[in-house]
Each structure stands twice: as structure tokens, then as C-alpha cells.
Amino acid sequence: MWRATMAFVHVAVAVFSLLSVGQSAPVTGCESLIQPIEIQGRDQLLGNWTYLAESTDITGSKFLTKMFVESAWGKITAGDESDAINHYQAQKMFGQCFSITIKLILENSTLSMVQPYTASAILLNTGCTDCLVLYSKYTTGGGNYSGLQLLSRRSKVSAAELQEFMKQVECLNLPSPAILDPEKGFCPDESPSQETETIDVTSLMNDMGSDVLNLFSKITGRDGGLNMLIKLLSSDIAGLKQN
Template sequence: MTGFFHVAVAVLSLLSVGQSAPVSSCESLIQPLEIQGREQLLGKWTYLAESTNIPGSNFLTKMFVETAWGEITAANESGAINAIHSQKMFGRCFTLIIKMTLENNTLSMLKPFTTSTVLLNTGCPDCLVSYSKYTIGGSTYSGIQLASMRNKVTAAELEEFTKQVECLNLTPPTLLEPEKGFCPDGSSSQETTTIDLTSFSDDMASKVINLFAKMINSEGGLKRLTEMISSAIGGLKEN
């Protein structure tokens, strides 16, 4: 789950894997990988960088998101996975649990918005490079994300990901900052307040997504959204 969604849901609701040799050509860099099975995806992953063409998403991620991690486990249904995403923003933790299905090398999600994801070729031995297409408010966007089982990748691995972003004609990636620390694995911490976004009803999630879509596609919408987020941060710090 990309950073923009956590920012949008958290603020608006409060207000209302491949292992191949290094590659360099665009043809190789954006080649989808064959996913042998969901076991290839299981584990805990640190999100390190991302880029999308969703208006304002890179800006919002860079401005407000500190660190993020996710843990993928097998669901009861065959070919399905559960993913818990934990993201640190405003000195607090926001979590979201989603379910995705794996079929024909594609991970699909219907809620809170429609997403299809494939993995791209990478020379990083313990990384997932995911390329996704999102349908939000009737518009289709795309994005790429780098996750690793380590909290930091090498300069060469990051350079390869940056090249993949360029090959997909996306803006330079936004880098997260592991040195700022991560949210705890548990649902609560004496040091960090955790807000679970999973409990929002489907109706509420739909309203938030529609509002987000309208704002990012309207003139001055990003500015208004940024102001709302800044105002919410002030409220969070006072509590």
C-alpha cells in the first residue's frame, strides 16, 4: 500500500520479488517476474522507496511519512494473502490490514480501491519491486515500490530501482528514512500511539477515497489537502 493512501485515510477520517543478476536495460528492468507461489511473498518487508503518478502522492509521502513496513501472511483461502501495513506519521502509527489474491502472476485487491500488482525483475536478492495500477475515483494511475527484508539497501540496488522508475516514466522516487525508527510489531506501544484504519466501514473508506480523488484532481486541491493534514497534525500533537 503506497504512502499516499495512508496519508489520505488517516487525515480525512480524523477530520470527518525477484532474485536475478543485476540488469540495466529498460526491457529487462520492467520485465514482470513469474510468481511461483504466495510463499515467495511471505515475510516482513521494509518499504524504502516509491513513486506514483497520482497527483500529489510523492509530495505527501515525502512531507508526512517517516517509515513503513508490512508483513505478508498466507490467508485461509488458496492463493490469497493477508498484508498488515504499519506506517509512522506525525509521531504515531497507522495500521491497515488488507487481503489480496494471487492469480496469473498478478496480485489483485478490490478494497479500499481496485489495485492490480505485478513484481518486476531486480538484482536485489531480498527485495520486492512491485508495479501497481490503481483505479481511484474513476481514474487509473500507476506506481512502483521498493521493499526489502533489510532496513537499508545498497547504493547500487537503489540506483537500479531509480532506473526502473525512469523506465516507467515516473517522477524520481521518494525515499523513506529508516533512521527515524519504525512502528512496533504489536498493536500497542507505551511510546507510540497506534491507530487502526482497518475497522473503518466499506462505506467510510469509499467516501474517503472519493473525497481524496476529487481533491487531487481539482484546482488548488493539493494545497487544501496539505492544509488539512497540517491542521490535523496540530490536533494530534495536542492530544
């Protein structure tokens, strides 16, 4: 169960972390920093992207991301329909690899998703020429949430580029972001690997839908709930390492 829960939690807060368009010169004020960018077409979104930082208002998401998630990357490919995008995401947690593939629809510069839960996202202005800053809205039976993610073609951005993202987080009144560490290495791509097994949680998450995210929100929203969840997950991880 811990595999399903943790894979869902991080994908739930990062799954919309998609890709870059041609960006403008450096920006500083909040008005410019939170300005949406028009997406000219899906071709400018295609390719590989590294997840570098994220902030969400889901209770406990930053702490759990920093504690358990080592690194994450995504690959965007064109779908069968002209407005469809396939997003493969691989994330490294507890020294193991988890992956999910989702379908997104691009319409009027907005990326939309139905499974495993309802969400939409837009791109925001950034001075980083090979980065993407993506502002997402998640809707579940338990409420509405927001998130901001930073991705890049590179595995690491400059201090100034990261500082700009943190200012965008502040402008949107979101919590301080969790920063992922590319030095911890990445999961392999979709091809089979004898060295690292990748656990595909696509079907599991689609079946569970928003139920797991709702349960997660209820647990972390209680007094002591986050500590209880951490103890449970830590115990399960310790048991796994002994096997």
C-alpha cells in the same frame, strides 16, 4: 478526519507493496528492468518487508509522503484459502502509528485486491537479491493510476540498488520517487505496546472504499488544491500536538 485521510492516502499508494522472489543478476536496460517476474507460490512472499521508496502518478502523492510519512513496513502471512495472502501494514506518520490489514489473492503471478479499492500488482525484475519491485494499477471511480514500490528484507539498500529502482521508475514514465527514511524508526508489530498506540484503520478504509481517494484526487487536481490540503492537515496536526 485528518487521521483517516492521511492514513488512507499513503496506504492507497503503498498498500500493494508486497514481497520478493528469487531475483536474477543485475539488470540495466529498460526491457529487462520492466520485465515481469513469475511468482512460483505465496510462500516466497511471506515475512517482513521494509518500504523504501515509491512513485505514483497520483497528483501530490510524493510531496505528501515526503512531508508526513516517516517510515513503513509490512508483514505477509498465508490466508485461509490456498491462494489468499494477508498483508499487515504499519506506517509511522506525525510520530504516531497507523495500521491496516488487507486480503490479497494470488493468481497467474498477479496479486489482486477488491477492498478498500480495486487494484492489481505484478513483480518486476531486479538485481537486488532480497528486494521486491512491485508495479501496481489502481482503479477508482475517478480514474486509473499506476505506482512502483521498492521493498527489502533490509532497512536500507545500497546506492546502486536504489539507482536501479529509479531507472525503473524512469522506464515506466512515472514521477521521481519519494524515499522513506528508516533512521526515523518504525512502528511496533501487531502486539499491544504501552509506549506506542497503533491506530487500526482497516474498517474505516473498507467502509470508505475508493470515495476518499476520489476526493483526494479532485482536491489535488485543482489549482492550489494541494496547498489547501497541506494547510488543512498541518493545522489539524498542530492542534493534535497541543492536546
